Amino acid sequence: MLKSINVPRHDRAPSPIPDTQASMTRQDITNNNWEEALTFVALQRDRSAYAELFNYFAPRLKAFGMKMFGNEQQALEMVQDTMLNVWKKAALFDASRGCASTWIFTIARNVRFDMLRKKQSRKDDVSADDLWLNGEYPEPEADNDASQWDTQLLMDKLAPHFTSLPPAQREVMEKVYLQEKTHQEVSDELAIPLGTVKSRIRLALDRLREALDGARN
Protein backbone atom coordinates (compact mmCIF):
# COMPACT_ATOMS: atom_id res chain seq x y z
CA MET A 1 0.00 0.00 0.00
CA LEU A 2 1.32 3.39 -0.89
CA LYS A 3 1.67 6.06 1.71
CA SER A 4 -0.68 8.91 1.13
CA ILE A 5 1.28 11.47 3.09
CA ASN A 6 3.16 14.29 1.43
CA VAL A 7 2.27 13.43 -2.10
CA PRO A 8 0.86 16.00 -4.44
CA ARG A 9 -2.86 15.97 -4.68
CA HIS A 10 -3.52 13.41 -7.38
CA ASP A 11 -6.78 14.79 -8.59
CA ARG A 12 -5.23 18.16 -9.20
CA ALA A 13 -2.42 18.87 -11.54
CA PRO A 14 0.98 19.62 -10.00
CA SER A 15 1.59 23.26 -9.08
CA PRO A 16 1.40 25.48 -12.11
CA ILE A 17 4.65 25.54 -13.99
CA PRO A 18 5.57 29.14 -14.74
CA ASP A 19 4.82 29.33 -18.40
CA THR A 20 4.11 32.61 -20.06
CA GLN A 21 2.89 30.77 -23.14
CA ALA A 22 0.12 29.07 -21.20
CA SER A 23 -3.33 29.52 -22.64
CA MET A 24 -6.35 30.40 -20.52
CA THR A 25 -7.63 26.84 -20.69
CA ARG A 26 -4.40 25.43 -19.46
CA GLN A 27 -4.38 27.81 -16.53
CA ASP A 28 -7.95 26.89 -15.72
CA ILE A 29 -7.18 23.21 -15.59
CA THR A 30 -4.00 23.46 -13.60
CA ASN A 31 -5.92 25.31 -10.97
CA ASN A 32 -8.72 22.82 -10.93
CA ASN A 33 -8.98 19.09 -11.13
CA TRP A 34 -8.97 16.07 -13.42
CA GLU A 35 -12.74 15.74 -13.35
CA GLU A 36 -12.93 19.17 -14.92
CA ALA A 37 -10.18 18.37 -17.39
CA LEU A 38 -12.08 15.30 -18.58
CA THR A 39 -15.24 17.34 -18.92
CA PHE A 40 -13.34 19.83 -21.09
CA VAL A 41 -12.11 16.96 -23.24
CA ALA A 42 -15.64 15.62 -23.61
CA LEU A 43 -17.46 18.87 -24.27
CA GLN A 44 -14.92 20.97 -26.15
CA ARG A 45 -12.49 18.39 -27.53
CA ASP A 46 -9.96 20.36 -25.52
CA ARG A 47 -6.54 19.11 -26.63
CA SER A 48 -4.53 20.91 -23.99
CA ALA A 49 -6.77 19.54 -21.23
CA TYR A 50 -6.25 16.07 -22.66
CA ALA A 51 -2.49 16.61 -22.88
CA GLU A 52 -2.45 17.55 -19.18
CA LEU A 53 -4.35 14.40 -18.28
CA PHE A 54 -2.16 12.29 -20.51
CA ASN A 55 1.09 13.66 -19.11
CA TYR A 56 -0.04 12.95 -15.58
CA PHE A 57 -1.66 9.53 -16.02
CA ALA A 58 0.36 7.86 -18.80
CA PRO A 59 3.57 7.38 -16.76
CA ARG A 60 1.55 6.16 -13.77
CA LEU A 61 -0.41 3.73 -15.91
CA LYS A 62 2.89 2.51 -17.32
CA ALA A 63 4.17 1.82 -13.80
CA PHE A 64 0.94 -0.09 -13.09
CA GLY A 65 1.32 -2.00 -16.36
CA MET A 66 4.93 -2.89 -15.59
CA LYS A 67 3.81 -4.33 -12.26
CA MET A 68 1.05 -6.35 -13.91
CA PHE A 69 2.80 -7.52 -17.10
CA GLY A 70 6.45 -7.30 -16.09
CA ASN A 71 7.20 -6.28 -19.67
CA GLU A 72 7.54 -2.82 -21.16
CA GLN A 73 6.05 -3.51 -24.55
CA GLN A 74 2.79 -4.82 -23.11
CA ALA A 75 2.73 -2.12 -20.44
CA LEU A 76 2.93 0.54 -23.14
CA GLU A 77 0.31 -1.21 -25.24
CA MET A 78 -1.97 -1.06 -22.21
CA VAL A 79 -1.24 2.65 -21.66
CA GLN A 80 -1.93 3.47 -25.30
CA ASP A 81 -5.16 1.51 -25.40
CA THR A 82 -6.33 2.95 -22.08
CA MET A 83 -5.53 6.56 -22.93
CA LEU A 84 -7.09 6.14 -26.38
CA ASN A 85 -10.30 5.00 -24.69
CA VAL A 86 -10.12 8.01 -22.38
CA TRP A 87 -9.83 10.27 -25.44
CA LYS A 88 -12.52 8.61 -27.53
CA LYS A 89 -15.02 7.90 -24.78
CA ALA A 90 -14.56 10.99 -22.61
CA ALA A 91 -18.26 11.73 -23.22
CA LEU A 92 -19.12 8.76 -21.02
CA PHE A 93 -17.36 10.17 -17.97
CA ASP A 94 -19.81 11.49 -15.42
CA ALA A 95 -18.12 13.52 -12.70
CA SER A 96 -21.15 13.26 -10.45
CA ARG A 97 -20.61 9.50 -10.24
CA GLY A 98 -16.96 9.22 -9.33
CA CYS A 99 -13.40 10.48 -9.62
CA ALA A 100 -11.55 10.73 -12.92
CA SER A 101 -8.83 8.50 -11.48
CA THR A 102 -11.36 5.75 -10.74
CA TRP A 103 -12.73 5.93 -14.26
CA ILE A 104 -9.26 5.75 -15.79
CA PHE A 105 -8.19 2.93 -13.48
CA THR A 106 -11.21 0.79 -14.40
CA ILE A 107 -10.52 1.32 -18.12
CA ALA A 108 -6.89 0.25 -17.63
CA ARG A 109 -7.92 -2.82 -15.64
CA ASN A 110 -10.41 -3.87 -18.31
CA VAL A 111 -7.95 -3.26 -21.14
CA ARG A 112 -5.35 -5.34 -19.34
CA PHE A 113 -7.81 -8.17 -18.67
CA ASP A 114 -8.89 -8.34 -22.30
CA MET A 115 -5.26 -8.19 -23.49
CA LEU A 116 -4.45 -11.23 -21.37
CA ARG A 117 -7.49 -13.15 -22.62
CA LYS A 118 -6.68 -12.30 -26.22
CA LYS A 119 -3.14 -13.55 -25.75
CA GLN A 120 -4.60 -16.86 -24.61
CA SER A 121 -6.77 -16.61 -27.76
CA ARG A 122 -10.00 -17.07 -25.90
CA LYS A 123 -12.25 -14.79 -27.84
CA ASP A 124 -15.71 -16.13 -27.05
CA ASP A 125 -15.01 -16.41 -23.46
CA VAL A 126 -15.22 -14.24 -20.36
CA SER A 127 -14.57 -10.58 -21.21
CA ALA A 128 -14.06 -7.53 -19.02
CA ASP A 129 -17.56 -6.40 -20.00
CA ASP A 130 -18.99 -9.47 -18.26
CA LEU A 131 -17.01 -8.99 -15.09
CA TRP A 132 -17.28 -5.26 -14.52
CA LEU A 133 -20.22 -3.06 -15.22
CA ASN A 134 -18.66 -0.84 -17.86
CA GLY A 135 -18.55 2.85 -17.05
CA GLU A 136 -20.86 2.27 -14.16
CA TYR A 137 -19.85 3.12 -10.65
CA PRO A 138 -22.83 3.01 -8.35
CA GLU A 139 -22.96 6.18 -6.35
CA PRO A 140 -22.33 5.24 -2.73
CA GLU A 141 -25.37 5.56 -0.54
CA ALA A 142 -25.50 8.12 2.22
CA ASP A 143 -23.08 7.49 5.07
CA ASN A 144 -25.51 5.28 6.92
CA ASP A 145 -22.76 2.95 7.95
CA ALA A 146 -20.81 5.54 9.81
CA SER A 147 -23.78 7.20 11.44
CA GLN A 148 -25.07 3.90 12.83
CA TRP A 149 -22.04 3.69 15.04
CA ASP A 150 -22.16 5.37 18.37
CA THR A 151 -19.00 7.43 18.68
CA GLN A 152 -18.32 6.36 22.25
CA LEU A 153 -18.70 2.73 21.30
CA LEU A 154 -16.24 3.29 18.51
CA MET A 155 -13.68 4.75 20.86
CA ASP A 156 -14.01 1.95 23.38
CA LYS A 157 -14.41 -1.10 21.21
CA LEU A 158 -12.90 -0.22 17.89
CA ALA A 159 -9.93 2.04 18.49
CA PRO A 160 -7.79 -0.90 19.73
CA HIS A 161 -8.38 -2.57 16.37
CA PHE A 162 -7.24 0.44 14.35
CA THR A 163 -3.70 -0.95 14.42
CA SER A 164 -4.80 -3.94 12.36
CA LEU A 165 -6.06 -1.77 9.49
CA PRO A 166 -4.07 -1.11 6.32
CA PRO A 167 -2.10 2.15 6.85
CA ALA A 168 -4.18 4.28 4.45
CA GLN A 169 -7.46 3.26 6.12
CA ARG A 170 -6.04 3.59 9.60
CA GLU A 171 -4.89 7.12 8.95
CA VAL A 172 -8.33 8.20 7.77
CA MET A 173 -10.08 6.49 10.71
CA GLU A 174 -7.80 8.14 13.27
CA LYS A 175 -8.40 11.55 11.83
CA VAL A 176 -12.17 11.12 11.63
CA TYR A 177 -12.87 9.25 14.87
CA LEU A 178 -10.05 10.13 17.21
CA GLN A 179 -9.29 13.67 16.07
CA GLU A 180 -12.93 14.25 15.09
CA LYS A 181 -12.17 15.89 11.79
CA THR A 182 -14.75 16.21 9.05
CA HIS A 183 -14.43 14.14 5.90
CA GLN A 184 -13.68 17.31 3.96
CA GLU A 185 -10.87 18.27 6.34
CA VAL A 186 -9.32 14.82 6.00
CA SER A 187 -9.63 15.03 2.23
CA ASP A 188 -7.81 18.37 2.19
CA GLU A 189 -5.16 17.30 4.68
CA LEU A 190 -4.26 14.06 2.93
CA ALA A 191 -4.77 15.47 -0.55
CA ILE A 192 -7.10 12.65 -1.56
CA PRO A 193 -10.58 12.99 -3.07
CA LEU A 194 -13.54 13.16 -0.72
CA GLY A 195 -14.96 9.99 -2.27
CA THR A 196 -11.78 8.11 -1.38
CA VAL A 197 -12.05 9.27 2.25
CA LYS A 198 -15.59 7.89 2.40
CA SER A 199 -14.55 4.67 0.67
CA ARG A 200 -11.68 4.11 3.09
CA ILE A 201 -13.97 4.68 6.08
CA ARG A 202 -16.47 2.12 4.78
CA LEU A 203 -13.72 -0.41 4.05
CA ALA A 204 -12.24 0.14 7.52
CA LEU A 205 -15.64 -0.22 9.21
CA ASP A 206 -16.16 -3.48 7.38
CA ARG A 207 -12.80 -4.80 8.50
CA LEU A 208 -13.47 -3.67 12.06
CA ARG A 209 -16.84 -5.40 11.98
CA GLU A 210 -15.07 -8.59 10.95
CA ALA A 211 -12.51 -8.09 13.72
CA LEU A 212 -15.27 -7.65 16.29
CA ASP A 213 -17.16 -10.69 15.04
CA GLY A 214 -13.95 -12.66 15.21
CA ALA A 215 -13.35 -11.58 18.79
CA ARG A 216 -16.87 -12.57 19.77
CA ASN A 217 -16.76 -16.07 18.32
Add this chain to the structure above:
Amino acid sequence: MAHAIKFHPGMSLLEQHAEGTLSADVALAVAAHIDLCPHCKQLSHDITTDLACQLAQQPVKSNTTDWQHMLNDIMAQPQLSKQAAATQAHLSAQAAEPIIVNQREFVVPRALQRLAANHGKWLHLGGIATAKLPAGNDYHVSLLYISKDTEVPQHTHLGLEMTLVLAGKIVDENGEYKAGDLLINSPDDTHTPRTMADEDCLCLSVLSAPLKFKKGLTRLLNPLQQFFY
Protein backbone atom coordinates in the same frame (compact mmCIF):
# COMPACT_ATOMS: atom_id res chain seq x y z
CA MET B 1 -34.24 -9.65 -2.31
CA ALA B 2 -36.15 -10.43 0.84
CA HIS B 3 -33.44 -12.28 2.70
CA ALA B 4 -29.98 -11.17 3.70
CA ILE B 5 -27.16 -12.87 1.84
CA LYS B 6 -25.07 -14.70 4.40
CA PHE B 7 -22.15 -16.12 2.46
CA HIS B 8 -19.85 -13.60 0.79
CA PRO B 9 -16.55 -13.93 -1.10
CA GLY B 10 -14.64 -12.04 1.62
CA MET B 11 -12.38 -9.03 1.41
CA SER B 12 -9.42 -10.75 -0.20
CA LEU B 13 -11.35 -12.13 -3.18
CA LEU B 14 -13.15 -8.79 -3.61
CA GLU B 15 -9.80 -6.99 -3.66
CA GLN B 16 -8.34 -9.33 -6.25
CA HIS B 17 -11.49 -9.02 -8.31
CA ALA B 18 -11.32 -5.21 -8.28
CA GLU B 19 -7.65 -5.39 -9.27
CA GLY B 20 -8.47 -7.79 -12.08
CA THR B 21 -6.00 -10.41 -10.91
CA LEU B 22 -8.37 -13.35 -10.31
CA SER B 23 -8.56 -16.06 -12.93
CA ALA B 24 -11.46 -15.35 -15.26
CA ASP B 25 -13.61 -18.22 -14.03
CA VAL B 26 -13.33 -17.37 -10.37
CA ALA B 27 -13.84 -13.69 -11.22
CA LEU B 28 -17.06 -14.63 -12.98
CA ALA B 29 -18.49 -16.20 -9.80
CA VAL B 30 -17.42 -13.17 -7.76
CA ALA B 31 -18.88 -10.74 -10.33
CA ALA B 32 -22.21 -12.60 -10.34
CA HIS B 33 -22.25 -12.52 -6.53
CA ILE B 34 -21.62 -8.76 -6.62
CA ASP B 35 -24.57 -8.35 -8.99
CA LEU B 36 -26.80 -10.05 -6.41
CA CYS B 37 -25.32 -8.52 -3.25
CA PRO B 38 -25.62 -4.76 -2.53
CA HIS B 39 -23.17 -5.05 0.37
CA CYS B 40 -20.37 -6.49 -1.76
CA LYS B 41 -21.26 -4.08 -4.58
CA GLN B 42 -20.57 -1.19 -2.22
CA LEU B 43 -17.35 -2.78 -0.92
CA SER B 44 -16.20 -3.46 -4.44
CA HIS B 45 -16.85 0.15 -5.39
CA ASP B 46 -14.89 1.35 -2.37
CA ILE B 47 -11.95 -0.96 -3.06
CA THR B 48 -11.83 0.24 -6.67
CA THR B 49 -11.83 3.88 -5.56
CA ASP B 50 -9.02 3.13 -3.12
CA LEU B 51 -6.92 1.26 -5.70
CA ALA B 52 -7.43 4.02 -8.26
CA CYS B 53 -6.31 6.62 -5.75
CA GLN B 54 -3.16 4.61 -5.05
CA LEU B 55 -2.45 4.32 -8.76
CA ALA B 56 -2.90 8.05 -9.26
CA GLN B 57 -0.78 8.98 -6.27
CA GLN B 58 2.21 6.79 -6.96
CA PRO B 59 5.36 8.75 -7.63
CA VAL B 60 6.94 8.06 -11.01
CA LYS B 61 10.47 8.47 -12.20
CA SER B 62 11.04 10.32 -15.39
CA ASN B 63 11.80 7.84 -18.13
CA THR B 64 12.71 7.64 -21.73
CA THR B 65 9.31 6.73 -23.14
CA ASP B 66 8.38 8.80 -26.17
CA TRP B 67 5.11 10.04 -24.69
CA GLN B 68 4.74 12.88 -27.18
CA HIS B 69 4.55 10.41 -30.03
CA MET B 70 1.84 8.38 -28.30
CA LEU B 71 -0.09 11.52 -27.37
CA ASN B 72 -0.10 12.74 -30.98
CA ASP B 73 -1.18 9.31 -32.22
CA ILE B 74 -4.13 9.30 -29.87
CA MET B 75 -5.28 12.84 -30.57
CA ALA B 76 -5.17 12.13 -34.29
CA GLN B 77 -8.13 9.79 -33.76
CA PRO B 78 -11.70 11.05 -33.78
CA GLN B 79 -13.62 11.22 -30.53
CA LEU B 80 -16.91 9.38 -30.20
CA SER B 81 -20.25 10.95 -29.48
CA LYS B 82 -21.80 9.97 -26.17
CA GLN B 83 -24.22 7.70 -27.93
CA ALA B 84 -21.60 5.98 -30.07
CA ALA B 85 -19.36 5.49 -27.04
CA ALA B 86 -22.23 4.03 -25.04
CA THR B 87 -23.10 1.61 -27.83
CA GLN B 88 -19.50 0.49 -28.09
CA ALA B 89 -19.32 -0.04 -24.35
CA HIS B 90 -22.50 -2.16 -24.49
CA LEU B 91 -24.16 0.20 -22.09
CA SER B 92 -27.52 0.05 -23.78
CA ALA B 93 -29.63 -2.20 -21.62
CA GLN B 94 -30.76 -5.38 -23.30
CA ALA B 95 -33.65 -7.40 -22.01
CA ALA B 96 -32.23 -10.53 -20.44
CA GLU B 97 -33.25 -13.81 -22.04
CA PRO B 98 -34.35 -16.24 -19.36
CA ILE B 99 -32.70 -19.67 -19.03
CA ILE B 100 -35.17 -22.53 -19.39
CA VAL B 101 -34.61 -25.85 -17.66
CA ASN B 102 -37.12 -28.42 -16.42
CA GLN B 103 -39.91 -26.17 -17.75
CA ARG B 104 -38.77 -23.46 -15.39
CA GLU B 105 -37.53 -20.00 -16.37
CA PHE B 106 -34.67 -18.26 -14.61
CA VAL B 107 -33.11 -14.85 -15.19
CA VAL B 108 -29.40 -14.96 -14.37
CA PRO B 109 -27.34 -12.03 -13.02
CA ARG B 110 -25.94 -9.52 -15.50
CA ALA B 111 -22.40 -10.92 -15.33
CA LEU B 112 -23.63 -14.30 -16.60
CA GLN B 113 -26.15 -13.21 -19.20
CA ARG B 114 -23.92 -13.16 -22.27
CA LEU B 115 -22.29 -16.50 -21.47
CA ALA B 116 -25.50 -18.15 -20.29
CA ALA B 117 -27.16 -17.27 -23.59
CA ASN B 118 -24.57 -19.58 -25.20
CA HIS B 119 -24.72 -22.40 -22.68
CA GLY B 120 -24.12 -25.97 -23.79
CA LYS B 121 -26.76 -28.69 -23.92
CA TRP B 122 -28.48 -29.56 -20.65
CA LEU B 123 -27.39 -33.01 -19.48
CA HIS B 124 -29.89 -34.65 -17.14
CA LEU B 125 -29.19 -37.26 -14.51
CA GLY B 126 -31.96 -38.00 -12.05
CA GLY B 127 -33.16 -34.72 -10.63
CA ILE B 128 -29.96 -32.94 -11.58
CA ALA B 129 -29.04 -31.17 -14.79
CA THR B 130 -25.89 -29.34 -15.84
CA ALA B 131 -24.99 -27.15 -18.80
CA LYS B 132 -21.49 -25.87 -19.49
CA LEU B 133 -20.80 -22.19 -20.02
CA PRO B 134 -18.26 -21.25 -22.70
CA ALA B 135 -15.83 -19.90 -20.13
CA GLY B 136 -12.60 -20.79 -18.58
CA ASN B 137 -9.55 -22.88 -19.07
CA ASP B 138 -8.36 -23.79 -15.60
CA TYR B 139 -11.81 -24.11 -14.16
CA HIS B 140 -14.99 -25.71 -15.40
CA VAL B 141 -17.90 -23.35 -15.30
CA SER B 142 -21.46 -24.63 -15.55
CA LEU B 143 -25.03 -24.02 -14.58
CA LEU B 144 -26.31 -26.63 -12.16
CA TYR B 145 -30.03 -27.25 -11.76
CA ILE B 146 -31.30 -29.37 -8.88
CA SER B 147 -35.00 -30.34 -8.80
CA LYS B 148 -37.06 -30.27 -5.64
CA ASP B 149 -36.24 -32.87 -3.03
CA THR B 150 -33.03 -34.07 -4.66
CA GLU B 151 -29.69 -34.94 -3.14
CA VAL B 152 -26.32 -34.48 -4.81
CA PRO B 153 -24.26 -37.55 -3.80
CA GLN B 154 -21.77 -36.84 -1.03
CA HIS B 155 -18.48 -35.72 -2.49
CA THR B 156 -15.17 -34.10 -1.72
CA HIS B 157 -13.26 -31.77 -3.96
CA LEU B 158 -9.99 -32.49 -5.61
CA GLY B 159 -9.69 -28.78 -6.16
CA LEU B 160 -11.61 -25.65 -5.35
CA GLU B 161 -15.38 -25.73 -5.74
CA MET B 162 -17.36 -22.50 -5.87
CA THR B 163 -21.12 -22.64 -5.95
CA LEU B 164 -23.21 -19.50 -6.28
CA VAL B 165 -26.92 -19.94 -5.66
CA LEU B 166 -28.75 -18.06 -8.41
CA ALA B 167 -32.32 -18.98 -7.46
CA GLY B 168 -34.07 -21.23 -4.94
CA LYS B 169 -32.38 -22.87 -1.99
CA ILE B 170 -29.99 -25.69 -1.12
CA VAL B 171 -28.94 -27.03 2.25
CA ASP B 172 -25.94 -29.06 3.29
CA GLU B 173 -24.37 -30.22 6.55
CA ASN B 174 -23.18 -26.68 7.24
CA GLY B 175 -26.20 -24.57 6.53
CA GLU B 176 -28.78 -23.23 4.20
CA TYR B 177 -27.96 -21.26 1.06
CA LYS B 178 -30.24 -18.94 -0.90
CA ALA B 179 -29.94 -16.71 -3.94
CA GLY B 180 -26.70 -14.70 -3.79
CA ASP B 181 -24.97 -16.99 -1.28
CA LEU B 182 -21.53 -18.09 -2.41
CA LEU B 183 -20.17 -21.40 -1.10
CA ILE B 184 -16.47 -22.00 -1.39
CA ASN B 185 -15.30 -25.53 -0.67
CA SER B 186 -11.67 -26.55 -0.54
CA PRO B 187 -10.24 -30.06 -1.00
CA ASP B 188 -10.74 -30.78 2.71
CA ASP B 189 -14.48 -30.23 2.72
CA THR B 190 -16.97 -33.04 2.28
CA HIS B 191 -20.59 -32.23 1.83
CA THR B 192 -23.95 -33.50 0.60
CA PRO B 193 -25.96 -30.62 -0.82
CA ARG B 194 -29.68 -31.17 -1.31
CA THR B 195 -32.84 -29.27 -2.13
CA MET B 196 -35.93 -29.25 0.06
CA ALA B 197 -39.31 -30.70 -0.92
CA ASP B 198 -40.83 -27.35 -1.81
CA GLU B 199 -38.11 -25.59 -3.77
CA ASP B 200 -35.73 -26.36 -6.66
CA CYS B 201 -32.47 -24.57 -7.20
CA LEU B 202 -30.27 -23.08 -9.94
CA CYS B 203 -26.59 -22.56 -9.21
CA LEU B 204 -23.44 -21.45 -10.95
CA SER B 205 -20.73 -24.02 -10.37
CA VAL B 206 -17.02 -23.32 -10.80
CA LEU B 207 -14.71 -26.32 -10.35
CA SER B 208 -10.94 -26.47 -10.57
CA ALA B 209 -10.87 -30.30 -10.59
CA PRO B 210 -13.42 -33.12 -10.85
CA LEU B 211 -15.48 -33.99 -7.81
CA LYS B 212 -14.74 -37.25 -6.03
CA PHE B 213 -17.76 -39.17 -4.86
CA LYS B 214 -17.40 -40.85 -1.52
CA LYS B 215 -20.27 -43.17 -0.76
CA GLY B 216 -21.37 -46.60 -1.90
CA LEU B 217 -22.17 -47.14 -5.51
CA THR B 218 -21.77 -43.54 -6.55
CA ARG B 219 -18.09 -43.99 -5.80
CA LEU B 220 -17.90 -46.37 -8.73
CA LEU B 221 -19.70 -44.06 -11.06
CA ASN B 222 -16.94 -42.53 -13.05
CA PRO B 223 -19.41 -41.10 -15.55
CA LEU B 224 -20.85 -39.09 -12.70
CA GLN B 225 -17.53 -37.31 -12.34
CA GLN B 226 -17.56 -36.48 -16.01
CA PHE B 227 -21.11 -35.27 -15.63
CA PHE B 228 -20.22 -32.77 -12.98
CA TYR B 229 -16.92 -31.62 -14.41
